[in-house]
Amino acid sequence: MRQTWTWPWSKPVRPLPVSGAQLTNSFERRTFVLGMAQAGVGMLLAGRLTWLAVAENAKYRAASESNRVNLTLIPPRRGWVIDRTGAALAANRADFRVDIVPDRVVDADATLGMLAGLLGLTADRVSDIKDKLEKARGFQPVEVASSLDWEKFAAVSVRLPELPGVIPQRGFSRYYPTGPAVGHLVGYVGPASAEDYEKEHNPLLITPGFKIGKDGLEKHFEERLRGVPGARRVEATAGGRVVRDLGTREDVPGKPIQLTIDAALQDYAARRIGLESGSVVVMDCATGDLLAMVSMPSFDPNSFADGIGRIEWKMLAEDDHVPLRNKVLRGLYPPGSTVKPMVALAFLEAGLDPEASVGCAGGLRVGNRVFHCWNHRGHGTTNMMKGIYQSCDVYFYHFAQQIGMDKIAAMARRLGLGQEFPMPYPGQSYGTVPDPAWKQRKYGKEWAIYDTVNATIGQGYMLVNPLQQAVMASRLASGLQLAPRLLMNHHAPAAPSLGIRQDHLDLIHAAMNEVVNGRGTAGKARLPVPGVQMAGKTGTAQVVGLNVGNGKGGLWKHRDHGHFICFAPFDKPRYACAVAIEHGGGSGAAYPIARDVMTFLFDRAKAMEVLEGYEKSWGGNVQQRMAARYNAYAAKFGATAPQAPDEAQAAEAVAADNTPVDQPTAPQTDAAPPAPEPEVTPAPAPAQSTAPAAAPSPAPAAAPVSAPAPGR
C-alpha cells in the first residue's frame, strides 16, 4: 500500500499508523531499488572495463610499453679533428665518468659529501659542482668527475643505492692531445645548455656525458662531428632497476675533419711564443694551406669540456694577456713597417724607378709638420732597396706623396689587407685599409697628406689582423692570389696569379732577404739551416703616444707591438709566416719567434733544442706553466674564488675579450711617429725617451725638435 504524499511541514490528519506489514512491503520495494542500483553500478563497471580494455586498448598498450622499455641513448663518439698528416688535434678517449641528474637527487649536500669522499674531490671542485647544481634545470646532467680510474668508478657504482640521481657511466670524452695549443684553433666542447635544448629538442642533448661544440671548429662543424647516437633498450622497473637487456644499437661516430694544420708545428709555435702574448700564422706558399694558426696564451680546451672551474676562470679572467681572445682572427694591430714591401710594390706598379732616391736626414717636412724617421740620424741617400731593408720612413713618406694613397690602398687590398677570408670562425675582425673615399665615408673628412704618410708606415688608420699579414707575406712571396685554407682539400684549384711582374717581385724578395741576411733590421733572424735563406720584414707599431711612454719599456700595456712577416726559402718560397707580439716592445720580440718556427719547418731537431733552452728559463712548457699558475691560484684562493660563470656568461666574457680593441682607430695618430726599428743597428733608441720623435709639430722650422704631443 502506498502512502499518500504529504509535505513534511503540513499537518495533515495522520492516517492509520504504519504497520509492520507496510514496513515489510516498503522494505521489499526499497530493496529492489537498491538491488537495481547495485546492478546498475555493476553494468557501469563492466562498461568501463570494456571501454578501457577494448576501445582504449591500443593507447594503454603503448603507454604500458613505454613504461616497460627504457631507451637509453649512447652518446656517439665525436668525429676526430686531424691535422694534415693524420695526427689528432681532437680525439676521443674512453673514460669512466660520474654525473648527477639534479632532478633525481634527494639530498644534494649529503650526496656530494659522499661523492667527495669516494672520488677525492677538492673543496673548490665541490663548490663548483654545487653552483652548477643550483643553476642546472632538472633535466641537465651535471658532471661530477671524468677520467676516473676503475677503482673510484667502482666505488661509486657499488654505492648507487645510497646515491639517488648519481649516474656512473663508461663513455668517451673529448681529448685534445696538445691542449692549449689548439684551444683557439679547434675550440672546445661542453654540455648542452638549456638554450641549446630549446633550439633542438633532441633527447641526446640531455643524455649524461654528451657534449656539443661550444666554440671554434667544434661548434662550426657540430653537425658533421656529432654522429648518430646508439641506443640501449632495457626493461626497467619503475625505480629504474634494469631487469633485462632488450638489445643495443651501436652508435655511428661522427665524421672526422682534416685540417691543413701541421700539429707538430702548431704545438711548436704555441710553445715558442712563450711568455709573450701574440700569434703565429704559417702558410704554405703554393696552396695557401694554413700550417699553423696559434694565438697565445690560450686556454686548455680539455678543462673547458667539463665546464670551467672557479680557479681556472679567475686565472683566465685576471690575465691581461687575454687568453680567451683568438688574436689571429680577432686581434687588430697597426701593422707598422711590415707594410713597406707592399707599399714599395705599389710604387713599382705605379712606375717608380727603384733607383729613385731620397736623402734621409732623419725626418721629412710635410706641409707644416715634420715627420721623423725612426732613425733620427738619418739614412742618407736611400733607394727602394735600402728603404725596405733599413726600413727608412722618409723614403716612403716622400714617394707615397707622389704616388698617392689610392694606388697604395689598392695594392694593400690586392695583397689581402682589409680582406675578409671565409674562415669557419664567428666574429672575425677584418681591419681597415684607409683611403680618401673611406675617410670621407667614415668621418666625413677630407683625406690629408699626413694620412698618407701615416698609412705608408702602417700606422694611423691602418689596421690588420695577423691572418691578413700572413696572407700578405704569402702573396708577396708567391705572386699568387693565395687564400688561407684550413680544411684539407687535395682537389682545390691552384691559386691564380696576382698579375704582378716577376721582376718587381724579385726586387722585393731581394730587399726582404737583405733585411735578414744582409744589412737589414733583422740580422738575428737568419735561419741556422744551411742553404735556406729567409726573407722578412720587421714592423713595430706604436700603441700609445710618446708622451705616455717610449714603447720599449715601462708599463706592459704601453709597449709597442712587434711584427714580423717572412717567407723561406727567399728564392723559391715554400712557407710564409707572420708573427705578431702584443706589447713586445718592438719587432725584436717577433722575429726570433718567426726564425725558430721557420727553422722547425726545415730542421725540427735544431728548433726543438732552442725551444727547450728557452723553456728552462720560462719555467716549463705551456702545460707546466699553466699547472704551476693554477696551483698558485688554488693555494691562494681555494674555494673562495668567485663562482665560475655559467655557459652564457662565459660566452659573453669571451665575446667581450674578442671585440677588437680599436687602439689606434681613435685618430690619435695624426702622425704617429714610426717607432724605432731594429736592434741590429747601433741603437739610437734610448735617446728617444729624452727627445720624443713624436708628433708632427706645427714648428715652422725643419729642426728635429718637436712638440711632445700631437697637436690637433
Place this chain on the structure above:
Amino acid sequence: MQRAYIPGFIARQPWGVILPLLALVLFGGAVLYSAAGGHLMPWALLHVLRFLVFLVMAMVISRIPQEWFKNAALPSYVMLCVLLVLVELIGRVGGGSQRWLNLGFMQLQPSELMKPGIVLVLAWFYSVLPPSEIRTGRAIAPAVLLLGLPAGLVMLQPDLGTGLAISFGAVVIMFLAGLPLWLFISGGAAVAVAAPLAFFTLLHDYQRKRVLVFLDPESDPLGSGYHITQSKIAIGSGGLFGKGFGQGSQSHLDYLPEAHTDFVFATMAEEWGMMGGLFVLTVFALVLRWGIAVALRAPDRFSRLLAAGMVTTIFFYVCINLMMVMGLAPVVGIPLPFVSHGGSSMMTNMLCIGTLMAVDRWSQRQDGTFR
C-alpha cells in the same frame, strides 16, 4: 532428496555463496601468486589460508542464534566506540593518524569492525522501534546519533574511506527501514550543496588533492595522479584476454602501486584481460544477489535489515574499489573484498558473509513462517 548421501551438515551449508567465494579467493590467490613474481609467499598462500580460517569463523557465526545477535548489538557497538576513542587517544600520543590498536598478536582496526557493527546496531534499533514510530523523529534522531559518533571518530583519524563506508551502510539501513523518502532526497540535496563546502573546509590537503587529481589525473602524472594513470594503463593494456599469467609488466616492474592490495584488480585485469574482470564482476554479482535474496526471504525485520546492511557493506567495498581502479572515483584506501591481500578487510567481509549465512539459517529453520 538427491543429496541424501551427503552428510546433513555439509548439505546444509550455503554452497551458493561458498563456491563462488572460493573461486574468487583462489583466483585472487593466483593473481597474488603472480604479483609476488611466481611465489606463494608472502601473499597468495596467506590469502587462501586466511580465507579458510575466516570461512570456519563465518560458519561458526552462522550457527549463532538470532537472540545472541540482538543482545550483542548494543554492547559490541559501545565497545567499538570505546576502542575508536582509544585509537584516537593513542594516535594523539603517537603523533599522527593511527587506525589500529596493537593487541600483541594482531593489529586490530576498530573502524574496520565498525562497518558490520553499525549495521548490527541499527538493525537492532529499527527492530525494537515500533512500526508506528517510523515516521517520527524518534526513528531518526537515535539513528543519527548512533551513526554520528563512530563516523565522526573515524573521520577524525582521518580515514575518509572507512568513514564513508560506515555512513553508507547506516544510511542504507535507514532507507530500508522505511524512513520517509523525502529525508533521503533532501539529504542528498543537502550533501550536494555541502560537499563543495566540506571540500574546501573539512578535507585534509592530501584528500583534497586526491579529489582534484581524480578529476584530472594527467595534471599530476608523477604525483597523486600516478596511481590512477598506472592503474588505467594496466587495465587498458590487458585487452580482451590479458597479457598472460605472470606477464603483467605494470605490476611486475612496480609501475602499478599497491599491486597486491588496493590495485589488485588492475594487476588481475592486466594479466587476465577483460574476461578476468568480467569473471570477478560476475562472482560479485552472484554473491550480492545471494545476499539480497537472503535479505528478502529473511524471517523478520531485524534479520532483513541485518542481511541487507551486510550486503550493502560488501557492495560498498566492491563498488568503491573498482570505481577507483578504473578511474571513476578518487583514490581512497579501500581494498577489493576476497581478492586484495589483507587480513582486516577479509575479516570484515567474512563477518558480513557469516552474518548473512546466519540469517539464511534462521529463515530456513523457521521455514518461511513469520514471527
